Amino acid sequence: MNIAIIGAGALGSVIGFHLAAVSNVTLIDPWAEHVHAINDGGLRCLIDHEERIVTLSATTDPSGVKPVEVALITVKAAQTAWAAEVAAHVLTPDGVAYTLQNGLGNAEILSVRLGKQHVGQAVTTLGATLLGPGYVRLAGRGPTTFGATPVLHLAYAIADKFRASGLPAAVSTDLIGLVWGKLIVNVGINALTAILRVPNGALATTPAARSLVRKVVEEAVAVAQAAGVTLSLTDPVAETLAVAQATAVNYSSMLQDVLRGAPTEIDTINGAIVREGGRLGVPTPCNAMLCELVAALEETAPLRVQA
Known part of the structure; x- marks a missing residue:
């Protein structure tokens, strides 16, 4: 082939x-x-x-x-x-x-x-x-x-x-649940690792980060349920944290983008949840805030203070 x-x-x-x-x-x-x-x-x-x-x-x-x-x-x-x-x-x-x-x-x-x-x-x-x-x-x-x-x-x-x-x-023969399942995992990992500048595993081992993961994932699950999607995830929060732990040393794709000052995929990940939530009448304030923070990271890349 x-x-x-x-x-x-x-x-x-x-x-x-x-x-x-x-x-x-x-x-x-x-x-x-x-x-x-x-x-x-x-x-x-x-x-x-x-x-x-x-x-x-x-x-x-x-x-x-x-x-x-x-x-x-x-x-x-x-x-x-x-x-x-x-x-x-x-x-x-x-x-x-x-x-x-x-x-x-x-x-x-x-x-x-x-x-x-x-x-x-x-x-x-x-x-x-x-x-x-x-x-x-x-x-x-x-x-x-x-x-x-x-x-x-x-x-x-x-x-x-x-x-x-x-x-x-x-x-x-049916990928909709898997597509949304991956989306929800990405919602919980990508933007947060990009903002916090940490590898995936830090989200699973830091109490404050775990709390943030829970909030953004629960919003995404509510949107999926309103859209009539049967998720592939049994416990979306726990499974998102499990993925973060299983890929503990990995830098998420969004973190890699932010580190090199490149455009991110925030609009098709957390942004997709915000848009679908707006269409379906489901509040998504945490995901909306992550979208704004990542957008600000992109726009301020040339001005960033180095440690």
């Missing part, structure tokens, strides 16, 4: 590192320094304190990529429109682009460009941290679940490739 991973950040690179052992994989990303490092010296991945290296192809220019049956979309939400254009160029006529992105709304953006028949939803709980150009860390080996639509045999084929590479994976 030929696979393109569109977005070679932390998550895309960790997935590419593993799949390269069982498939023909091409990483596509606009970060030239990262791409050059991978092509020059391979992709390095830190797994359980052991550094490993694989050789695979990476490029900033999708025009030279051979057609692929599957494209995995792992960019940040702000790059989804770009990823859709890349996917349109590299997919075979019967190919599918699976979004593994955070938040809500990415599949809809992809569908506008590609058509619903070429867009699949996937949910992953893999943890990954970008350590530098050509260098990533696997921070949590959580499962990835692919939606059975729009092409069942491709969903099973890519799930098989994940499992063959050592990454747990499955196929589901």
